[in-house]
Amino acid sequence: MNNFDEIQKLSxxxxxxxxxxxxxxxxGFQAIAAEVADYQKKSFxxxxxxxxxxxxxxSPDKAFEAQADYMKTTYEGFVGEMTKLGEMFTDLSKDAYKPYESMFGKMTK
Structure with missing residues (x-):
């Protein structure tokens, strides 16, 4: 009977x-989805x-200049956003693992 109680508690x-x-x-996924939606709106x-x-x-010179400025700004924004999303996914992984830290600690003792 004692083993059954232990199994039930573990479960x-x-x-x-x-x-x-x-x-x-x-x-975490809700925060990431909100961030992506905000980035898409800003990008549009x-x-x-x-x-x-x-x-x-x-003039064509001003048009090329405007296009180059836009491309530079867009690239920098994209790289910044991907960095931010990468950090958010890293934080999500850490948060998902946190509850199991104590369990794994008990298993190694």
Whole structure:
């Protein structure tokens, strides 16, 4: 009977860990989705502004300059956003692992 109680407690503990992990993973993915949506909106607005600027230029030199500025800004923004998303995924992994740290600590003792 004692083993059954231990198995039941272990099962309950594992379920609690799984639920805690799923909660943190869900929050992490929601934050990532919000960040991606914000970046897409910002990117679209910047693209529309660049097209307006490009259309309103009077000379080919100014058009090339406007396009080069837009491409540089877009590239820098993209690299920055991917770095931020990478950090968010790293934090998500760490948060998902946290509930299991104590369990793995008990197993190594």
């Amino acid at each position: 309950k503990d594992n379920m609690e860990l799984a639920m805690e992990t799923m909660g943190s993973v869900s929050k 607005e910047e693209g529309a502004a660049a097209v307006e600027k490009l259309v309103s230029t009077k």
